[in-house]
Amino acid sequence: MKSSTELQSTPPPLSRGKRWAWLALAYASLAVGLLALVIPGIPTTEFILLSAWAANRSSPRLSAWLARHRVFGPMLHNWHNGRVVAHKAKLSASLAMSACLLVMLWTVPHRWVIVVAAIGMAIGACWMWSRPESVDEARARAPQAGQ
Structure with a gap:
């Protein structure tokens, strides 16, 4: 039997519609984050964090890509290790x-x-x-x- 912490960390399976909604949010926020790299005034970090959060719920492949990315990976690592x-x-x-x-x-x-x-x-x-x-x-x- 799984412990309560294991049950909390495992997200429930998503319906196809919810998965696509999370995926759309992940890609949309990633697009805004990429635009924010070249347009001053738009916060890059927040949109990349949102993209990673949504990707974690919808696309292991996108989530892994963000984690390994040269620019976004360190940002996500810092956030996950102390909200740095x-x-x-x-x-x-x-x-x-x-x-x-x-x-x-x-x-x-x-x-x-x-x-x-x-x-x-x-x-x-x-x-x-x-x-x-x-x-x-x-x-x-x-x-x-x-x-």
Whole structure:
């Protein structure tokens, strides 16, 4: 008989329709993540994480490809090993958000739109900068077992 942790980690079999929906989400978020590599202001990491999450539910092949990918693999490894966001990723995301905010200041006529976007960017940046920058740092932050 399987333990309760084994039962929780094994996803239930999906119907064909649900599998295709998860697969569509995986590929759509991967496409947005790829676009985000060249378009400033779109968060790459979040869309790749979403793609990996959906691929894990629908396509072992896509999931394995993402895990082995030269660019996305380390990002996914870091996330799975302590919710780590590398310093370089934090810096580039912060610079991209700042650049987008400047462009918005020059081009968007409605100040409320800029304020809402700035608040969203600030919340995202605060969350991102609160994440550990290395697996070792994540382990140091984690509560010790038995305490």
